[in-house]
Amino acid sequence: MLPISHFELSMHNTFGLTSYARLGAVAYSRADVIDAVRHARGNELALHVLGEGSNVVLSERIEAFVLLMRIGGCEITDRTRVADFVTVGAGVSWHGLVEWTLTQNMPGLENLAGIPGSVGAGPVQNIGAYGVELAEFFESLVALDTATLEFCEFDGPACxxxxxxxxxxxxPGRFIIVEVTLRLPREWQPRVGYSGLEGLEQGTPDQIKDAVVSLRERKLPDWRQIGNAGSFFHNPVVAQTHALRLQNHFPTIPVHPTPDGRVKLSAGWLIEQCGLKGMRRGGAGISADHGLVLINHGGARQQDVALLAEYVRKCVNEKFSVDLVQEPRAL
Ligand SMILES: Cc1cc2nc3c(=O)[nH]c(=O)nc-3n(C[C@H](O)[C@H](O)[C@H](O)COP(=O)(O)OP(=O)(O)OC[C@H]3O[C@@H](n4cnc5c(N)ncnc54)[C@H](O)[C@@H]3O)c2cc1C
Known part of the structure; x- marks a missing residue:
């Protein structure tokens, strides 16, 4: 593998931010991954892995080695009476995998359809949507431990x-995921309790997948047209006492109790109540339709996004005494 200097990443992040890495390369195999770590070390650079760049905010000049993960492959590795097991290369498209499992008559992932990004990045933030998380279907993964340069296997608890x-x-930076194995139970139950999916109790997995994709298209701006990284902040989880205080002041505040006795709030609702929807700072802005989505109006830089995000955090903290945590990683 030959690393490229001044490696352009502008086409490899959904925010559409102009970005170059000091050095970079594309990994198609495990050998490429080891090579990349050695090159990065040889040049005294940190190494960052990128899948499809849908959960990052990139700076214009990244003083590091950036490795684009493109290891492919997808096969059914085991079939038992209770589940099918699918092993997938980290560089495969997540949505492509969801569609493929459905064509193989292996339902389960339909609620996670339409999430941008690569399979290898899925476990990093335990992707989730419409009441379902990747962890429920996770069997194991293989990752390179950059400290020892050995490939090691992780089961669910280890993750x-x-x-x-x-x-x-x-x-971050310690492990490079190269392969993920999912377990898709033979017994399938539709998961349609989430708002927008009502009425699909008798639906097929394909119908649920189509409904999820069209809901997502209606809710989120298409990053191919307006650069964005999806939800910019996590939904904050607060103590019950704090939630009660907020309910006294803001009776319409949406609250969702969590299994550990705390309360999850809607980051989008908090931002909207601060009147921030549609606001702009430089080339960056907040979507006029969805307060949780920061967007690139064109020519935004990482700094514009960071200043806007900081302003949002300050407003929400002043009004609700809640700290918002940024979801996409700044590189
Ligand atoms: C429009 C939009 C909607 C979204 N909706 C959702 C949603 O509903 N639910 C949800 O959970 N997320 C959502 N996201 C966020 C994003 O799609 C996921 O986090 C996705 O898994 C990121 O994949 P990626 O390949 O683009 O990762 P990148 O953005 O390339 O990387 C994200 C992080 O993972 C690390 N990483 C990537 N690949 C590897 C690897 N092989 N090994 C080790 N580390 C790695 C990177 O270093 C980085 O820290 C959305 C994003 C967008 C733009």
């Missing part, structure tokens, strides 16, 4: 999955 979180997010 320490949580809400949009995992060990890979908590230790």
């Amino acid at each position: 320490r999955f949580d809400y949009r979180d995992s060990i890979f997010k908590r230790e």
Whole structure:
């Protein structure tokens, strides 16, 4: 593998930010991944992996080695009476995988249809949507431990999955995921409790997938037309006492109790109540339709996005005493 200097990433992030890495390369195999780590070390650079760049905010000049993950492959590795097992290369498109499993008559992932990005990035933030998370279908993965240069296998508990979180997010840069195995149970139940999916109790997996994709298209701006990274902040989880205080002041505030006795709030609702929808800072702005989505009106830089995000956090904190945590990683 030959690394490229001044490696352009502008076409490799859904925010559409202009960005170059000092060095970069594309990985099509495990050998390429090891090579990249060696090159990065040889040049005394940190190494960052990118899948499809849908959960990052890139700076104009990244003083690091950026590796684009493109390891392919997808096969059914086992079939038991209770589940089918599918092993997939980290560079495969997540949505492509969802569609493929449905054509193979292996339902389960339909609620996660339409999430941009690569399979390898899925476990990093335990992707989730419409009441379902990747962790439910996760069997194992293989990752290169950059500390030892050895490939190691992780089962579910080793990944320490949580809400949009995992060990890979908590230790960024340590592990490079090259392959993921999912377990799709033979017994299938439609998951249609989420608002927008009512009425599909008798629906087929394909019908639910189509409904999810069209709901997403209606709710979120298409990043191919208006650069964005999806939800920019996590939904905050607060203590019950704090939620009660907020309910006294703001009776219409949406609250969702969590299994651990706390309360999840809607980051989008908090932002909208601050009157921030549609506001602009430089080339960056907040979607006029969805307060949780920061967008690139054209020519935005990482700095514009960072200043706008900081302003949103300040307004929400002043009004609700709630700290918003940014979801996409700044590189
Ligand atoms: C319009 C839109 C809608 C979205 N909707 C959702 C949603 O509903 N639910 C949801 O959970 N997310 C959503 N996202 C966020 C995003 O799609 C997911 O986080 C996705 O998994 C990111 O994949 P990626 O390949 O683009 O990762 P990147 O953006 O390329 O990388 C994200 C992070 O993962 C790390 N990473 C990537 N690949 C690897 C690897 N192989 N090994 C180790 N680390 C790796 C990167 O270093 C980075 O820290 C949305 C994004 C957009 C733009």
